Amino acid sequence: MGLNTSPDAPIPVGQVSRLIGGWIDRLGSVWVEGQITQLSRRPGAGVVFLTLRDPSHDISLSVTCYRLVFDRVGDIVSEGARVVVHAKPEWYAPRGQLSLRASEIRPVGVGELLARLEQLKKSLAAEGLFALDRKRPLPFLPQLIGLVCGRASAAERDVLENARHRWPAVRFEVRNVAVQGVHAVPQVVQAVKDLDALPDVDVIVVARGGGSVEDLLPFSDEQLVRTVADCRTPVVSAIGHEPDTPLLDLVADLRASTPTDAAKKVVPDVGEELTRIRQLRERALRAVTGLLDREERGLAGVRHRPCMERPQRMVEEREEEVEALLHRGRRTLGHLLDRADSELAHTLARVVSLSPAATLERGYAVLQRADGTVVRSADEVTPDEKLRARVAEGEFTVRVTP
Structure with missing residues (x-):
């Protein structure tokens, strides 16, 4: 529609932008062909931004689409690819910028072929x-x-x-x-x-x-x-x-x-395999030679040990140890017997000193009644009673006189 404007009655820029947006909104979706010159696919973002360029007229338009739409061809479409886009024109009033909102992207030529592949x-x-896991190894x-x-x-x-x-x-x-x-x-x-x-x-x-x-x-x-x-x-x-x-x-x-x-x-490669075989043979020879040398040195070391050069030395050393232990045992047993003999002599002396026989040898006598009981008091005997008197050298009978 026409607008009644004049130098004295202009309209604001914002109103012009809104009017342009209204006219563009009434346009339907269109198929647009062009070349992708800029592509912004930020990780985690739900919208992909790209620039569609017409190389023959050097004209570019900004295109936006949801990530789901772009991911359908994301593996085969990159910057420089020619594509056909089904999009609806949009007008961003605050900046006065025209862009396309894409709902489908199709590669052109080789790109379409790659998409099918x-x-x-x-x-x-x-x-x-x-x-x-389906891969099979090749034969050597x-x-x-x-x-x-x-x-x-x-x-x-x-x-x-x-x-x-x-x-x-x-x-x-x-x-x-x-x-x-x-x-x-x-x-x-x-x-x-x-x-x-x-x-x-x-x-x-x-x-x-x-x-x-x-x-x-x-x-x-x-x-x-x-x-x-x-x-x-x-x-x-x-x-x-x-x-x-x-x-x-x-x-x-x-x-x-x-x-x-x-x-x-x-x-x-036959040359490489022969070289590898030669290297393995040399390595095996070095390993076997090293093992034999090490075992030979070990055997020589064992042969030069004193126990191998003069084996009876071990028996002689053990014989000396046995003799030393035997002498030690005899000395220990002798000391034990001497100490036991001394203790026995002391004990015998004590027993002898405490023996009644020793008392009898000093001139004492023991009087016993006929039933064998020892007389300890004069009141225990009666006149004319016969008693047996034991002395150190024997015994005899005595009679009690009143």
Whole structure:
């Protein structure tokens, strides 16, 4: 709508900003294509800020979206990527700034292709096809190697030449297939199945040189990934160069960055192994020699001990100890007997001194009645009673006189 304004009757800036906001609010959502030039994805924030630029006209618009919307393509969209955004224009009145509120973001061209591959990758990973516990170890020295590659390709030459240079006796069972185009997937799948069915094949190498994302699409095909996952033979993926990561790299038992790297990882180097064997032999010889030298020194030390040079010395030392203990025992027993004899003599002297016989020897006598009782008082006897008198040298009978 038109506004009636004049130099004498202008309207405030705020009213103009609100009017612009009202007009923009009446606009519906639009699909916008552009290139992401700035991307702000702060940890923990619920909103993602980015700038969408039109390279042909050098015009940029600020875009905001919820983190949930951006996380759907966050793994494959970064600064510089071209995207198509479904958004609604918004006007921020306080600053007079136009922006877009995005509800959906889609990659364009290669980005869309990568988005589909990312979805397939997540689906297969959820099934456990990329789990580490499914990886099988490679044999140390494969007798027969299955090789799937393009006919007369650089990848085939790199694998064969490097493998035979490292181990000349190694043998290959080669399957030449298309490595790009519409026939690549069925031919590679059939070649892998044929090699897996051969009992003599110890490991399978799928090799291809580098290329664009579109050229490497056959090696991210779901059918090929499931075929490799079902193989009983270990599979090595040698697709492209270091930046290339097809889904075959994730399901294979071992990923090699290049075909040359695959040859180095599958086949041991005969020179290195001979050097390692020589080093191990030298190390074992040093260990055994050191052990023998140490035991020999120990044996020599034992032989030079006094007890080994003159074994009877131990008996002589024990004999001296026995004799010393015997003399000590005799002395101790003699002292004990002497002390006991002295104590016995003292006791005998005391007994003798206290004996009644000693008293009788001094001239005393003991009077006893006929029944053997000792007379201790004159009142105990009667006149004419016969008593027995005991003296030191014998006894005799006496009569009591009144």
